[in-house]
Amino acid sequence: MRLIQNMCTIAEYPAPGSAAAAAAECCLGAAGRRLVKIAVVGASGVGKTALVVRFLTKRFIGDYERNAGNLYTRQVQIEGETLAIQVQDTPGIQVHENGLSCSEQLNRCIRWADAVVIVFSITDHKSYELIGQLHQHVQQLHPGTRLPVVVVANKADLLHIKQVDPQLGLQLAGMLGCLFYEVSVSENYNDVYNAFHVLCKEVSHKHQPSSTPEKRRSSLIPRPKSPNMQDLKRRFKQALSAKVRTVTSV
Numbered sequence: 733m734r735l736i737q738n739m740c741t742i743a744e745y746p747a748p749g750s751a752a753a754a755a756a757e758c759c760l761g762a763a764g765r766r767l768v769k770i771a772v773v774g775a776s777g778v779g780k781t782a783l784v785v786r787f788l789t790k791r792f793i794g795d796y797e798r799n800a801g802n803l804y805t806r807q808v809q810i811e812g813e814t815l816a817i818q819v820q821d822t823p824g825i826q827v828h829e830n831g832l833s834c835s836e837q838l839n840r841c842i843r844w845a846d847a848v849v850i851v852f853s854i855t856d857h858k859s860y861e862l863i864g865q866l867h868q869h870v871q872q873l874h875p876g877t878r879l880p881v882v883v884v885a886n887k888a889d890l891l892h893i894k895q896v897d898p899q900l901g902l903q904l905a906g907m908l909g910c911l912f913y914e915v916s917v918s919e920n921y922n923d924v925y926n927a928f929h930v931l932c933k934e935v936s937h938k939h940q941p942s943s944t945p946e947k948r949r950s951s952l953i954p955r956p957k958s959p960n961m962q963d964l965k966r967r968f969k970q971a972l973s974a975k976v977r978t979v980t981s982v
């Protein structure tokens with residue numbers, strides 16, 4: 733859903749891929765911040781907008797209108813480094829008899845992302861059933877790489893009307909190789925923050941070069957041989973040639 737209330741703390745960005753979004757990325761680049769792009773996906777009504785807004789503003793505002801797909805930005809500190817995060821809220825996914833129905837807009841958002849949050853609601857079994865297919869779809873749109881994904885089970889405060897045991901979400905996430913968070917966007921900010929934070933950390937580590945050019949260069953410089961080894965080799969050769977000489981002289 734789209735946020736109705738005026739949120740001055742959130743910088744709202746146009747859709748990914750547009751000229752304005754590219755300009756926004758350039759600005760962030762110029763500020764020298766590494767950029768982490770996260771898409772939030774899931775069935776309709778599971779609380780995607782509420783989750784994004786909670787993460788960005790710490791507030792839960794229960795009143796939203798249908799989501800047109802907004803892009804927001806904020807900065808976070810990950811292991812002493814300030815990263816710029818762009819979070820793309822997406823329209824709810826529809827399910828048809830023959831599987832998922834993902835619009836081209838949604839596919840563009842997923843391709844654009846460095847990481848994905850897949851949300852379901854514990855009060856909606858159908859939203860849980862989507863997770864597997866959605867995860868597969870995300871990975872198909874990123875061939876040749878394993879995109880970091882976190883599965884979020886939302887509305888943990890509504891236990892009296894739950895249709896899915898959060899434990900099932902944990903098991904499924906484990907099978908898919910994803911991180912898992914059970915949250916109540918309405919009641920708990922910390923869990924929401926942790927879900928995004930851990931994802932940013934994973935992306936940040938993934939993008940970190942395994943070794944710096946300086947390290948690589950130094951590993952190419954041959955190490956000086958141990959004088960003892962050289963000495964040993966010389967003595968071994970001498971002994972060998974002496975033996976050869978004795979053999980040929982016989």
Ligand SMILES: Nc1nc2c(ncn2[C@@H]2O[C@H](COP(=O)(O)OP(=O)(O)OP(=O)(O)O)[C@@H](O)[C@H]2O)c(=O)[nH]1
Binds near residue numbers: 734797919
């Ligand atoms: N009780 C409770 N309600 C929640 C929670 N999170 C979201 N909601 C409510 O669930 C409804 C749907 O939330 P949205 O954030 O609009 O859901 P969405 O996934 O963005 O929906 P679409 O835009 O249709 O895809 C709203 O009325 C929210 O107030 C939660 O943790 N607990």
